[in-house]
Amino acid sequence: MIIVLKRGSGEAEVQEITTRLMEEGFKVHLSQGVEKTIIGAVGDRTRLQSLDLEALPWVEKVVPILAPYKLVSREFQPADSTIKIGHHEIGGSEVHVMAGPCAVESRSQLLETAHAVKEAGATFLRGGAFKPRTSPYSFQGLEEEGLRYLAEAREETGLLIITEVVDVRDVQLVAAYADVLQIGARNMQNFFLLKEVAKVNKPVLLKRGPSATLEEWMMAAEYLMDGGNYNVMFCERGIRTFETYTRNTLDLSMVPALHALSHLPVIVDPSHGTGRWQLVQPMAKAALAAGADGLIVEVHPQPDKAVSDGKQSLTPPNFKVMMEELARLSAALDRPLKGVEG
Ligand code: PEP
Ligand code: MN
Numbered sequence: 001m002i003i004v005l006k007r008g009s010g011e012a013e014v015q016e017i018t019t020r021l022m023e024e025g026f027k028v029h030l031s032q033g034v035e036k037t038i039i040g041a042v043g044d045r046t047r048l049q050s051l052d053l054e055a056l057p058w059v060e061k062v063v064p065i066l067a068p069y070k071l072v073s074r075e076f077q078p079a080d081s082t083i084k085i086g087h088h089e090i091g092g093s094e095v096h097v098m099a100g101p102c103a104v105e106s107r108s109q110l111l112e113t114a115h116a117v118k119e120a121g122a123t124f125l126r127g128g129a130f131k132p133r134t135s136p137y138s139f140q141g142l143e144e145e146g147l148r149y150l151a152e153a154r155e156e157t158g159l160l161i162i163t164e165v166v167d168v169r170d171v172q173l174v175a176a177y178a179d180v181l182q183i184g185a186r187n188m189q190n191f192f193l194l195k196e197v198a199k200v201n202k203p204v205l206l207k208r209g210p211s212a213t214l215e216e217w218m219m220a221a222e223y224l225m226d227g228g229n230y231n232v233m234f235c236e237r238g239i240r241t242f243e244t245y246t247r248n249t250l251d252l253s254m255v256p257a258l259h260a261l262s263h264l265p266v267i268v269d270p271s272h273g274t275g276r277w278q279l280v281q282p283m284a285k286a287a288l289a290a291g292a293d294g295l296i297v298e299v300h301p302q303p304d305k306a307v308s309d310g311k312q313s314l315t316p317p318n319f320k321v322m323m324e325e326l327a328r329l330s331a332a333l334d335r336p337l338k339g340v341e342g
Contacts, residue, residue: 094338188220211239272309
């Protein structure tokens with residue numbers, strides 16, 4: 001349920017309602033917009049009647065949120081969420097590109113890629129240090145050594161770091177190095193991991209599960225917000241369908257659907273979404289045209305030698321060409337590409 005306060009309501013009014021709600025066992029979340037202050041209350045709705053909040057002079061209305069997701073919904077927060085990360089902002093007037101290898105393979109591979117993507121205009125460096133692999137015999141990641149290389153690359157280039165955390169036991173370690181924590185598709189409904197990540201004061205990129213519905217995905221984001229982490233971004237990375245030509249089916253309709261239902265930013269991953277590097281640039285463009293707030297793209301200096309996802313990785317020159325194309329498109333969309341002159 002949301003409690004919309006009248007214009008001009010101040011801290012004292014918010015405090016009074018918060019106290020009353022908490023006494024009745026509600027969890028309270030505040031959304032302070034420029035226009036309106038909205039208090040979100042999650043708890044037993046039957047206890048609401050006794051509070052009679054609508055009788056308070058500074059309450060405009062009390063509205064139940066009928067959807068199962070509450071804090072994630074546009075009703076709770078009508079204005080777009082913007083997520084401040086370092087000196088960047090995701091979900092604002094500019095779009096961002098996060099780029100880098102699927103996996104951190106070595107110091108030289110990472111640093112070379114980092115310099116190349118920075119030069120082409122990326123603002124974030126991606127790279128997995130813990131890799132969720134289909135086969136237990138595949139490369140599992142350099143773990144903390146990989147995190148150290150990511151931190152070194154940040155030092156050298158100024159790029160912010162996004163990297164995946166796969167296990168509750170590693171949350172603190174990964175958070176000590178990363179600027180953004182990535183929850184991988186296979187872990188979207190690992191609720192214990194979501195709860196741990198929610199406790200950390202780091203933005204989260206929540207990938208869509210390979211067979212997750214929109215509602216299940218939004219409920220996963222709800223776990224993060226309910227746990228206290230409001231800096232959540234969705235990431236569409238394709239879903240499992242009958243099609244085998246592409247690795248996954250990139251469901252770009254989720255971009256406007258999420259923007260309609262939720263205030264959180266939406267990022268698109270055309271690399272995992274297609275599995276073929278030739279399709280990455282066209283789908284990246286389509287994602288921006290659909291309103292994505294950013295992209296996450298795999299880049300490798302030698303894709304044919306990559307230990308994972310070489311087929312979907314762009315070479316640095318191809319990445320540069322894509323960024324130039326995207327800059328032109330995003331200028332036309334009136335949503336400049338951060339890091340590149342349009
Ligand atoms: C990745 O980003 O390298 C990755 C493993 O992605 P996903 O979780 O979407 O499969
Ligand atoms: Mn990958």
